Amino acid sequence: MCEEKQWNSTQLRRYDLELEQIPRLYYTDPKIDELISLNKPVVITGSNIIKTAKANWTPEYLEQNIGNAGHTVMLSKTHKFKYFDESKVLNKNNPHGIEFTPPTRKTKMKIGEFMRKLREWKPGNDRLYLQQPLNNTIGDLLVRDFINFDWEYINNKQSKHNWGPLTSNLILISQEGNVTPCHYDEQQNFFGQAYGYKRCILFPPSDFECLYPHPVYHPHDRQSMVDFDKPDYTRFPRFKFAKGYETVVEPGDVLYIPIYWWHHIESLMRGGPTISVNFWYKVGPTSLEYPLKDHQKVSITRNVEKMLLEVLQDPKEVGPLLRSMVLGRYT
Ligand SMILES: CCC[C@@H](CC(=O)O)C(=O)C(=O)O
Protein backbone atom coordinates (compact mmCIF):
# COMPACT_ATOMS: atom_id res chain seq x y z
CA MET A 1 0.00 0.00 0.00
CA CYS A 2 1.29 3.45 -0.81
CA GLU A 3 1.42 5.58 2.30
CA GLU A 4 -0.21 8.98 2.34
CA LYS A 5 2.51 11.48 1.28
CA GLN A 6 3.25 13.85 4.16
CA TRP A 7 4.23 16.82 2.00
CA ASN A 8 3.30 18.50 -1.30
CA SER A 9 5.22 20.11 -4.15
CA THR A 10 4.35 23.68 -3.05
CA GLN A 11 6.78 23.08 -0.15
CA LEU A 12 9.68 22.67 -2.59
CA ARG A 13 11.60 25.70 -3.85
CA ARG A 14 11.37 26.10 -7.62
CA TYR A 15 14.55 25.95 -9.72
CA ASP A 16 15.25 26.05 -13.45
CA LEU A 17 16.54 22.44 -13.45
CA GLU A 18 15.66 19.11 -15.06
CA LEU A 19 15.69 16.55 -12.26
CA GLU A 20 15.41 12.77 -12.39
CA GLN A 21 14.51 10.74 -9.30
CA ILE A 22 17.20 9.11 -7.16
CA PRO A 23 16.30 5.40 -6.79
CA ARG A 24 14.70 4.39 -3.48
CA LEU A 25 15.60 0.79 -2.62
CA TYR A 26 14.66 -1.44 0.33
CA TYR A 27 17.77 -2.01 2.46
CA THR A 28 18.07 -5.74 1.61
CA ASP A 29 18.16 -5.03 -2.15
CA PRO A 30 21.55 -6.09 -3.64
CA LYS A 31 21.22 -3.25 -6.18
CA ILE A 32 22.21 -0.91 -3.34
CA ASP A 33 25.74 -2.34 -3.37
CA GLU A 34 25.82 -2.14 -7.15
CA LEU A 35 25.06 1.60 -7.02
CA ILE A 36 27.44 2.33 -4.14
CA SER A 37 30.26 0.52 -5.95
CA LEU A 38 29.56 2.73 -8.99
CA ASN A 39 29.69 5.86 -6.79
CA LYS A 40 26.02 6.53 -7.56
CA PRO A 41 23.43 7.89 -5.09
CA VAL A 42 20.66 5.73 -3.66
CA VAL A 43 18.08 6.13 -0.90
CA ILE A 44 18.17 3.15 1.47
CA THR A 45 14.68 2.60 2.89
CA GLY A 46 13.24 0.42 5.65
CA SER A 47 16.55 -0.13 7.42
CA ASN A 48 17.46 0.06 11.10
CA ILE A 49 20.53 2.17 10.33
CA ILE A 50 19.20 5.14 12.34
CA LYS A 51 16.13 3.37 13.79
CA THR A 52 16.58 4.82 17.27
CA ALA A 53 16.89 8.35 15.86
CA LYS A 54 13.77 7.87 13.75
CA ALA A 55 11.93 6.56 16.82
CA ASN A 56 13.12 9.11 19.39
CA TRP A 57 14.63 12.26 17.87
CA THR A 58 11.82 14.79 17.98
CA PRO A 59 12.60 18.47 18.71
CA GLU A 60 11.17 18.01 22.24
CA TYR A 61 13.29 14.89 22.92
CA LEU A 62 16.43 16.63 21.70
CA GLU A 63 15.64 19.70 23.80
CA GLN A 64 15.54 17.38 26.82
CA ASN A 65 18.44 15.09 25.94
CA ILE A 66 20.99 16.60 23.57
CA GLY A 67 22.93 17.98 26.51
CA ASN A 68 23.38 21.35 28.09
CA ALA A 69 26.64 22.38 26.40
CA GLY A 70 26.80 25.23 23.91
CA HIS A 71 26.19 23.69 20.49
CA THR A 72 27.38 25.06 17.15
CA VAL A 73 24.60 27.10 15.51
CA MET A 74 24.89 28.87 12.16
CA LEU A 75 22.94 32.12 11.71
CA SER A 76 21.96 33.55 8.32
CA LYS A 77 20.06 36.61 7.12
CA THR A 78 18.67 34.55 4.23
CA HIS A 79 17.39 30.98 3.80
CA LYS A 80 20.83 30.00 2.41
CA PHE A 81 23.56 28.57 4.67
CA LYS A 82 26.50 28.59 2.24
CA TYR A 83 29.50 27.02 3.98
CA PHE A 84 32.81 28.87 4.06
CA ASP A 85 36.28 27.85 5.25
CA GLU A 86 37.36 30.35 7.93
CA SER A 87 41.02 29.42 7.40
CA LYS A 88 40.88 30.98 3.90
CA VAL A 89 39.53 34.36 5.04
CA LEU A 90 41.93 37.34 5.36
CA ASN A 91 42.33 38.36 8.97
CA LYS A 92 45.06 39.53 11.31
CA ASN A 93 46.41 36.02 11.87
CA ASN A 94 45.89 34.95 8.26
CA PRO A 95 47.63 37.48 5.95
CA HIS A 96 47.37 35.05 3.00
CA GLY A 97 43.56 34.91 3.22
CA ILE A 98 41.32 36.90 0.93
CA GLU A 99 38.89 39.76 1.51
CA PHE A 100 35.58 38.06 2.21
CA THR A 101 32.22 38.96 3.76
CA PRO A 102 30.84 35.81 5.40
CA PRO A 103 27.18 35.13 4.49
CA THR A 104 26.62 33.29 7.79
CA ARG A 105 27.75 33.63 11.37
CA LYS A 106 28.79 30.75 13.64
CA THR A 107 27.79 30.94 17.31
CA LYS A 108 27.40 28.67 20.34
CA MET A 109 23.91 28.22 21.70
CA LYS A 110 22.37 26.00 24.35
CA ILE A 111 19.55 23.85 23.01
CA GLY A 112 16.88 25.65 25.08
CA GLU A 113 17.75 29.03 23.56
CA PHE A 114 17.97 27.51 20.07
CA MET A 115 14.51 25.92 20.31
CA ARG A 116 13.02 29.09 21.82
CA LYS A 117 14.41 31.19 18.98
CA LEU A 118 12.98 28.68 16.50
CA ARG A 119 9.53 28.87 18.13
CA GLU A 120 9.58 32.69 18.27
CA TRP A 121 11.09 33.18 14.81
CA LYS A 122 9.59 35.96 12.65
CA PRO A 123 10.48 37.11 9.11
CA GLY A 124 13.43 39.50 9.41
CA ASN A 125 15.02 37.51 12.24
CA ASP A 126 18.24 35.61 11.53
CA ARG A 127 17.50 32.05 10.48
CA LEU A 128 19.08 29.28 12.57
CA TYR A 129 20.71 25.95 11.78
CA LEU A 130 22.22 23.77 14.53
CA GLN A 131 25.13 21.74 13.17
CA GLN A 132 26.85 19.87 15.99
CA PRO A 133 29.36 17.00 15.79
CA LEU A 134 28.14 14.06 17.92
CA ASN A 135 30.83 14.11 20.60
CA ASN A 136 31.10 14.08 24.35
CA THR A 137 28.84 17.14 24.63
CA ILE A 138 25.72 15.13 23.87
CA GLY A 139 23.54 13.59 26.59
CA ASP A 140 23.51 9.93 27.63
CA LEU A 141 20.19 9.08 25.96
CA LEU A 142 21.47 10.31 22.60
CA VAL A 143 24.67 8.29 23.13
CA ARG A 144 22.48 5.25 23.78
CA ASP A 145 20.47 5.94 20.61
CA PHE A 146 23.71 6.40 18.62
CA ILE A 147 25.19 3.15 19.96
CA ASN A 148 21.97 1.39 18.90
CA PHE A 149 22.22 2.46 15.25
CA ASP A 150 22.57 -0.61 13.02
CA TRP A 151 26.39 -0.50 13.01
CA GLU A 152 26.59 -4.00 11.57
CA TYR A 153 24.88 -2.77 8.39
CA ILE A 154 26.86 0.49 8.32
CA ASN A 155 30.24 -1.14 8.95
CA ASN A 156 29.49 -3.83 6.37
CA LYS A 157 28.97 -1.12 3.71
CA GLN A 158 32.09 0.76 4.83
CA SER A 159 34.31 -2.30 4.48
CA LYS A 160 32.65 -3.78 1.37
CA HIS A 161 33.22 -0.49 -0.50
CA ASN A 162 36.67 0.21 0.93
CA TRP A 163 35.68 3.46 2.56
CA GLY A 164 38.21 5.00 4.92
CA PRO A 165 37.55 5.61 8.61
CA LEU A 166 34.34 7.27 9.87
CA THR A 167 35.55 10.81 10.56
CA SER A 168 32.43 12.35 12.12
CA ASN A 169 28.69 12.37 12.58
CA LEU A 170 26.94 15.71 12.53
CA ILE A 171 23.51 16.17 14.08
CA LEU A 172 21.65 18.75 12.00
CA ILE A 173 18.61 20.55 13.40
CA SER A 174 17.29 22.89 10.73
CA GLN A 175 14.58 25.51 10.72
CA GLU A 176 11.94 24.88 8.04
CA GLY A 177 12.87 26.30 4.67
CA ASN A 178 16.64 26.46 5.28
CA VAL A 179 18.89 25.59 2.31
CA THR A 180 22.43 24.24 2.23
CA PRO A 181 23.45 25.39 -1.26
CA CYS A 182 25.07 23.20 -3.90
CA HIS A 183 28.54 21.93 -2.95
CA TYR A 184 30.58 18.75 -2.89
CA ASP A 185 32.49 17.12 -0.02
CA GLU A 186 35.65 15.04 -0.22
CA GLN A 187 34.09 12.31 1.87
CA GLN A 188 31.59 9.49 1.40
CA ASN A 189 28.34 10.33 3.19
CA PHE A 190 25.51 8.26 4.64
CA PHE A 191 22.93 10.98 5.20
CA GLY A 192 20.29 9.84 7.69
CA GLN A 193 16.94 11.63 7.99
CA ALA A 194 15.47 11.29 11.49
CA TYR A 195 12.61 13.85 11.64
CA GLY A 196 10.82 15.94 9.02
CA TYR A 197 11.46 16.03 5.29
CA LYS A 198 14.43 17.29 3.26
CA ARG A 199 14.65 17.70 -0.50
CA CYS A 200 18.04 16.69 -1.84
CA ILE A 201 19.24 17.64 -5.34
CA LEU A 202 22.43 15.87 -6.47
CA PHE A 203 24.67 16.23 -9.53
CA PRO A 204 27.51 13.91 -10.63
CA PRO A 205 31.16 15.03 -10.43
CA SER A 206 31.13 15.16 -14.26
CA ASP A 207 28.86 18.23 -13.98
CA PHE A 208 31.90 20.16 -12.69
CA GLU A 209 31.83 22.38 -15.79
CA CYS A 210 28.15 23.22 -15.29
CA LEU A 211 28.33 24.09 -11.59
CA TYR A 212 31.36 26.43 -11.50
CA PRO A 213 32.95 25.79 -8.09
CA HIS A 214 34.73 28.77 -6.47
CA PRO A 215 38.53 28.59 -6.90
CA VAL A 216 40.24 26.25 -4.42
CA TYR A 217 41.88 29.16 -2.54
CA HIS A 218 38.48 30.84 -1.98
CA PRO A 219 36.67 30.47 1.38
CA HIS A 220 33.75 29.00 -0.63
CA ASP A 221 36.04 26.27 -2.04
CA ARG A 222 33.90 23.24 -3.05
CA GLN A 223 30.73 25.40 -3.21
CA SER A 224 29.03 26.22 -6.53
CA MET A 225 29.14 29.89 -7.57
CA VAL A 226 25.69 29.54 -9.17
CA ASP A 227 22.81 31.03 -7.15
CA PHE A 228 20.05 28.47 -7.81
CA ASP A 229 17.41 31.07 -6.88
CA LYS A 230 18.64 33.47 -9.56
CA PRO A 231 21.16 31.78 -11.92
CA ASP A 232 23.41 34.21 -13.85
CA TYR A 233 23.43 32.51 -17.26
CA THR A 234 25.86 35.13 -18.62
CA ARG A 235 28.59 34.22 -16.12
CA PHE A 236 27.56 30.56 -15.89
CA PRO A 237 26.12 29.57 -19.31
CA ARG A 238 26.71 25.81 -18.87
CA PHE A 239 24.47 25.72 -15.77
CA LYS A 240 21.56 25.09 -18.15
CA PHE A 241 23.14 21.74 -19.06
CA ALA A 242 23.43 20.50 -15.46
CA LYS A 243 21.58 17.18 -15.13
CA GLY A 244 20.38 16.69 -11.57
CA TYR A 245 18.81 13.92 -9.54
CA GLU A 246 16.48 14.56 -6.63
CA THR A 247 14.65 12.90 -3.78
CA VAL A 248 12.73 13.95 -0.68
CA VAL A 249 14.09 11.97 2.27
CA GLU A 250 11.65 11.02 5.00
CA PRO A 251 12.21 9.80 8.58
CA GLY A 252 14.25 6.57 8.57
CA ASP A 253 15.68 7.08 5.06
CA VAL A 254 19.43 7.05 4.54
CA LEU A 255 20.65 8.78 1.37
CA TYR A 256 24.08 7.70 0.09
CA ILE A 257 25.78 10.88 -1.14
CA PRO A 258 28.85 9.65 -3.03
CA ILE A 259 32.16 11.44 -2.53
CA TYR A 260 32.56 14.49 -4.85
CA TRP A 261 28.85 14.43 -5.82
CA TRP A 262 27.31 17.88 -5.70
CA HIS A 263 24.37 18.23 -3.35
CA HIS A 264 21.88 20.98 -2.50
CA ILE A 265 19.75 20.14 0.53
CA GLU A 266 16.67 22.04 1.70
CA SER A 267 14.27 21.56 4.61
CA LEU A 268 10.77 21.72 3.18
CA MET A 269 9.05 25.07 3.49
CA ARG A 270 6.20 25.12 6.03
CA GLY A 271 7.28 21.64 7.15
CA GLY A 272 8.52 22.50 10.63
CA PRO A 273 12.04 21.78 11.93
CA THR A 274 14.00 18.86 10.45
CA ILE A 275 16.58 16.59 12.11
CA SER A 276 19.29 14.69 10.26
CA VAL A 277 22.42 12.79 11.23
CA ASN A 278 25.19 12.27 8.70
CA PHE A 279 28.13 9.82 8.59
CA TRP A 280 31.24 11.20 6.83
CA TYR A 281 33.94 8.73 5.75
CA LYS A 282 37.40 9.62 4.47
CA VAL A 283 38.16 8.13 1.11
CA GLY A 284 39.80 4.72 1.38
CA PRO A 285 43.08 3.63 -0.22
CA THR A 286 42.56 4.33 -3.91
CA SER A 287 44.68 2.92 -6.72
CA LEU A 288 44.69 4.86 -10.01
CA GLU A 289 42.92 2.49 -12.38
CA TYR A 290 42.33 3.63 -15.95
CA PRO A 291 40.12 5.02 -17.23
CA LEU A 292 40.07 7.35 -14.22
CA LYS A 293 36.74 7.94 -12.51
CA ASP A 294 35.16 11.39 -12.78
CA HIS A 295 35.64 12.13 -9.10
CA GLN A 296 39.34 11.29 -9.41
CA LYS A 297 39.62 13.91 -12.18
CA VAL A 298 38.04 16.52 -9.90
CA SER A 299 40.61 15.61 -7.27
CA ILE A 300 43.37 16.08 -9.88
CA THR A 301 42.06 19.54 -10.85
CA ARG A 302 42.21 20.50 -7.17
CA ASN A 303 45.84 19.42 -6.93
CA VAL A 304 46.74 21.32 -10.12
CA GLU A 305 45.07 24.50 -8.79
CA LYS A 306 46.86 24.19 -5.45
CA MET A 307 50.25 23.61 -7.11
CA LEU A 308 49.82 26.54 -9.53
CA LEU A 309 48.70 28.88 -6.74
CA GLU A 310 51.67 27.76 -4.67
CA VAL A 311 54.14 28.55 -7.42
CA LEU A 312 52.47 31.55 -9.11
CA GLN A 313 51.33 33.12 -5.80
CA ASP A 314 48.90 35.47 -7.58
CA PRO A 315 45.51 33.82 -8.42
CA LYS A 316 45.14 36.25 -11.34
CA GLU A 317 48.05 34.50 -13.09
CA VAL A 318 46.46 31.02 -12.98
CA GLY A 319 43.91 31.65 -15.76
CA PRO A 320 46.35 33.19 -18.29
CA LEU A 321 48.93 30.46 -17.70
CA LEU A 322 46.39 27.65 -18.15
CA ARG A 323 44.91 29.35 -21.20
CA SER A 324 48.35 29.72 -22.85
CA MET A 325 49.08 26.08 -22.06
CA VAL A 326 45.78 24.70 -23.39
CA LEU A 327 44.36 26.92 -26.15
CA GLY A 328 45.34 25.70 -29.58
CA ARG A 329 47.42 22.91 -28.05
CA TYR A 330 45.08 20.72 -26.02
CA THR A 331 41.81 22.07 -27.40
C1 LIG B 1 26.87 20.84 7.37
C2 LIG B 1 26.35 19.67 6.55
C3 LIG B 1 25.03 19.97 5.89
C4 LIG B 1 24.50 18.82 5.03
C5 LIG B 1 23.33 19.31 4.18
C6 LIG B 1 22.10 19.63 5.03
O1 LIG B 1 21.57 18.66 5.61
O2 LIG B 1 21.73 20.82 5.14
C7 LIG B 1 25.61 18.35 4.05
O3 LIG B 1 25.97 19.07 3.13
C8 LIG B 1 26.26 17.05 4.24
O4 LIG B 1 25.80 16.25 5.09
O5 LIG B 1 27.27 16.80 3.52
Ligand SMILES: [Zn+2]
Ligand atom coordinates in the same frame (compact mmCIF):
# COMPACT_ATOMS: atom_id res chain seq x y z
ZN1 LIG C 1 27.74 18.30 2.13
